[in-house]
Amino acid sequence: MKQNTCAVISGIGSYVPSKRVSNDDLAKLVDTSDEWIYSHTGIKNRHIADEKEATSDLAVKAAERALEKAGCPVSEVDMILVATATPDYLGFPSTACIVQDRIGAENAAAMDIVAACTGFIYGLETARVFIETGTYRNVLVIGAEVLSKITDWKDRNTCVLFGDGAGAALVSAQAAETSMKESLKRGILSSYLASYGKDAEVLLRPAGGTRVPFIPGTTPPEDLCLRMNGRKVYTFAVSVLGKTIETLLAKTGLSLQDIKYIVPHQANVRIIEACAKRLDIPLDKFFLNIKEFANTSSASIPIALTDMEQRGLLHPGDLILTVGFGGGLTYGGNLLYW
Ligand code: UT7
Numbered sequence: 001m002k003q004n005t006c007a008v009i010s011g012i013g014s015y016v017p018s019k020r021v022s023n024d025d026l027a028k029l030v031d032t033s034d035e036w037i038y039s040h041t042g043i044k045n046r047h048i049a050d051e052k053e054a055t056s057d058l059a060v061k062a063a064e065r066a067l068e069k070a071g072c073p074v075s076e077v078d079m080i081l082v083a084t085a086t087p088d089y090l091g092f093p094s095t096a097c098i099v100q101d102r103i104g105a106e107n108a109a110a111m112d113i114v115a116a117c118t119g120f121i122y123g124l125e126t127a128r129v130f131i132e133t134g135t136y137r138n139v140l141v142i143g144a145e146v147l148s149k150i151t152d153w154k155d156r157n158t159c160v161l162f163g164d165g166a167g168a169a170l171v172s173a174q175a176a177e178t179s180m181k182e183s184l185k186r187g188i189l190s191s192y193l194a195s196y197g198k199d200a201e202v203l204l205r206p207a208g209g210t211r212v213p214f215i216p217g218t219t220p221p222e223d224l225c226l227r228m229n230g231r232k233v234y235t236f237a238v239s240v241l242g243k244t245i246e247t248l249l250a251k252t253g254l255s256l257q258d259i260k261y262i263v264p265h266q267a268n269v270r271i272i273e274a275c276a277k278r279l280d281i282p283l284d285k286f287f288l289n290i291k292e293f294a295n296t297s298s299a300s301i302p303i304a305l306t307d308m309e310q311r312g313l314l315h316p317g318d319l320i321l322t323v324g325f326g327g328g329l330t331y332g333g334n335l336l337y338w
Helices: 034-041 055-070 095-103 116-132 197-202 230-252 269-279 297-310
Strands: 005-015 020-022 045-047 079-083 109-113 138-145 165-175 187-195 261-264 319-326 330-337
Touching: 005 055, 005 116, 005 187, 005 297, 034 269, 055 079, 055 095, 055 138, 055 165, 055 297, 079 095, 079 116, 095 109, 095 138, 109 116, 116 138, 116 165, 116 187, 116 297, 116 319, 116 330, 138 297, 165 297, 187 230, 197 230, 230 269, 230 319, 230 330, 261 297, 297 319
Parallel strands: 079 109, 079 138, 261 319
Antiparallel strands: 005 165, 020 045, 138 165, 187 330, 319 330
């Protein structure tokens, strides 16, 4: 049955810390080089939060920009979803509650989404469901990370890959009669969310939770940091990116030609190239800005969307496909009319 209400991205914004760290800077910390990092990942720079900046600080700035762009008073925000793998605090309070207070969203429910790099995709779909069921009218979806604070800066296998940043989208209810007219379609059309917990250990923070609690003087500090089996994640990523794109197209009866841009999680250019080759998709259909920001996990897709809007690449009615994968393992995508 066709819904009466569509969930439209009414405003988007991002924030990255001003401190910019190049590959050459990292080569002073670990045994690596600009040549290795760029040729294996497509990354040149990343932005790193300062000592006092936490995830909510970045999230608040992105959220305020998205609300301003949407022209939506903060009192009208019904729910705040913060997708993050690097919350201000372990477990509670949620980072979403910190953001709720800081932006003054006094009428909003707030909760975090833990789906690692796929978090923003999970967040958009959660917003769509709350809106299309008529429960809420404005849901603020934020992807925000300060990965630099859970990075082992002595591990060259991981420390060259990640950056800090935040992106936010206000998802708003719009009447289906006006938003889905043939001439100008708007809104989130369909999503595909999936998981593969069997390989949970290939990307994790080993200690600090209830499985391996932190014991002062005993827990090795690096066990509190992100640890990854890069090869396994790479193989998983190439396979599920393709599967997600094909699933979304099959679900909606659309074809690749209908899609203006694919906006992938920005983890590694080589992963995107392999997926493009496998599905015979021209590489320029994928929007990439990993060169400047590296992998910002749940923030990478909203940062990319904001970047695209600022470059004038997005127009109302354009069909956009987001696709991502990450810790959990999780994966999925959204198909939406801008
Ligand atoms: O958001 C999701 C999070 N994670 C990902 O998306 C990561 C997915 N995986 C990848 O992107 C790639 O697997 C990496 C970029 C992590 C690694 O690239 P690779 O081409 O798969 O390299 P590799 O792991 O097979 O390592 C090749 C060599 C190794 O040396 P040996 O054992 O062959 O002598 C590594 O020690 O490259 C070495 N290496 C490095 N060398 C210089 C690993 N990291 C570095 C480095 N600089 N930073």
